[in-house]
Amino acid sequence: MSVSIKQAAQVTPAARQLLWQQMEFYAFIHFTVNTFTDREWGLGDESPELFNPTELDASQWVEACQSAGMKGLILTCKHHDGFCLWPSSYTDHTVKNSPWRDGQGDLVREVAEACQKAGLKFGIYVSPWDRHEPKYGDSPAYNVYFVNQLRELLTNYGDIFCVWFDGACGEGPNGKRQVYDWDAYYDIIRECQPNAVISVCGPDVRWCGNEAGHTRSAEWSVVPASMRDNERIQENSQQVDDGKFAERVGSQEEDLGSREVLARVDEVVWYPSEVNTSIRPGWFYHSTEDDKVKSLDELTDLYERTVGGNASFLLNLPPDKRGLIHENDVRRLRELGQRIAAAYRTDLAAGAEVKASDTKDEAHQAKHVTDGTVDTYWCPPEGVEQAELEMDLGREVHADRVVLMENIREGQRVERFRLEGLEGETWKTIYEGRIIGYKHICRFDRVAAKRIRLVIDESRWYPTLQAFEVYDSRLNG
Incomplete structure (x- = not known):
């Protein structure tokens, strides 16, 4: 049982993976009722009436991303609390029952259109874990529900470059655990958005293994095929919001693709790494973190270690209760973009x-x-x-x-x-x-x-x- 050097050398990316890799640097936007309850994980029992950003401006988000040199934006359309940022036909736990835009709003549409207008690629995060939906835990029924919601997102908002799944799998409101039908989820994505990569709990883009910005000294894109199942195995998924998961760095997994690894496996695949971390300590906005935005040097180092280390860089930007990215974050993003542009503006070897x-x-x-x-x-x-x-x-x-x-x-x-x-x-x-x-x-x-x-x-x-x-x-x- 081993993979030869020549076999490993001949493993190549799919067209969608290549297009994704060329994006290099893009944004996560974590925004939902958690923003208004000051939580990281919602419980699912929050009233939609809590969701009321008074100055929301998706174009401001897009401008902030572009000022840093980002090429795309991934919106948390539904987090673990189950609240939908679009008026889903399959639940009342959505923006249509909030006071925002008098219940006529569709945040997914606003963000998608702002991205399209500015030439930024648009992606979606959808949590399979739903702490609100009564069907969660009745596995067949919930899987149908979730596929229906995916179809809404995949068919109503234009081209989508990424569908981002995490593996969180806790109990539902009925105390039951859900068995996710990943294959059905993948099938609907391939049907509706064949150019979209499926990330983390998916076959196209691999989670780097931590949320702390750690990078490997040698990040292989050609890795054992078994890694595609790592994050979707329920026993390995995040179950408690105790702060420790975000700091986890699997040092035992530092080597994913060397000749020693190839000698121990019988199949390898093209499964490149994405490094995701937040510009602040939390993923959602907390006013107590306004003075804890990562420094320019920290962000520059992250950019050069990730994009410059054969990975992509997914940086989270949490809008505040106004529905705006905070001034401190906007300022830092602009500084980052200026520094990167200046450092890599003049190729001294051009034409050499x-x-x-x-x-x-x-x-x-x-x-x-x-x-x-x-x-x-x-x-x-x-x-x-x-x-x-x-x-x-x-x-x-x-x-x-x-x-x-x-x-x-x-x-x-x-x-x-x-x-x-x-x-x-x-x-x-x-x-x-x-x-x-x-x-x-x-x-x-x-x-x-x-x-x-x-x-x-x-x-x-x-x-x-x-x-x-x-x-x-x-x-x-």
Whole structure:
């Protein structure tokens, strides 16, 4: 029982997974009756009359997201309390029985339309656990109910890039536990929104394993097929809101895709990682956290470790009781966007001359790693697992960031690499890394160099490289 290196190298993303990965950075919006009760988890017995944001403006949410450089937004359409932010035909526990918009409102529609107008992609979070619905715990009946609600969300609000499920599975109002029909949920999504990824409790995007912003030093997108069931197994699901689950970091799961792992399994799949955390300690808004917004340095580090560590970055932004993202959060998001844009605005290697130790053929020359296009790439002949790319920058530059990208349409190949800078006549190592994947941001102490060399020490079957970019994060600061 094992997967060969060549087999693992040939596992590739589906089109929907590739489009999702290219988004890189997007928002979670946690907003429901919890915002008005000052809770993280609602009980399901809250009156819809509590929901009354007085200044709600979905366009303000979208503008805040875009100021940070985000490409999408996922709305918590129904959390564990069962309150629906759209006027569902299958329950009265919705915005239609709230005073907001005189009971005529549809928050899902407002957010979807604000996203569409601004060119932001729209996604939905729907909790399978429903602490309000009487059918919950009567598994066949509730599964029909839940599929019907999914169909409403999937057919009435335009294109959806993501359906985000968590695995929480506590008791219902009748004291019973529900058995989720995940396959039925997936079928309706594939039927109605075939381009949407199904995340976390789903086959397309994998939860990183914690809510604390922890990232692995080597994040493989090619992992054991059994991982697709991890979060949907009820015994592993979150059952109590005790604060400890959000801090859980499974150090025993640090290695998910090395050669040692491949030797112990009989099937691997493309199942990339998403890192989700909140801009504040809580997921929903609490006024006591207005002064606890993550610092600019914290958020910058998170961005570079997640997007730059072969994962995506899902950052939660909780609107307040007004229905607005708080001024402190908005200010920090704008600062983050400005810092990221400045640090990665000027690619010092654009168009630079690059020579490779080996090249497969004319269509895969080394020059493609600096041509700025996503459709070309370099690779050596099949079976060549070690290679070097030497870049001539044409002049001495200062740099503290290098961005590397594999052509993941051909799989994830690079296992270990290093960067070297030429100082005088001597090559000196400035960075060592384990994987590249979709994107790897190499951060190192600022150096001055005219030539930079990428040495690929280990790869699977043969490596590919789509981009080799060089930045000075201080250049535009």
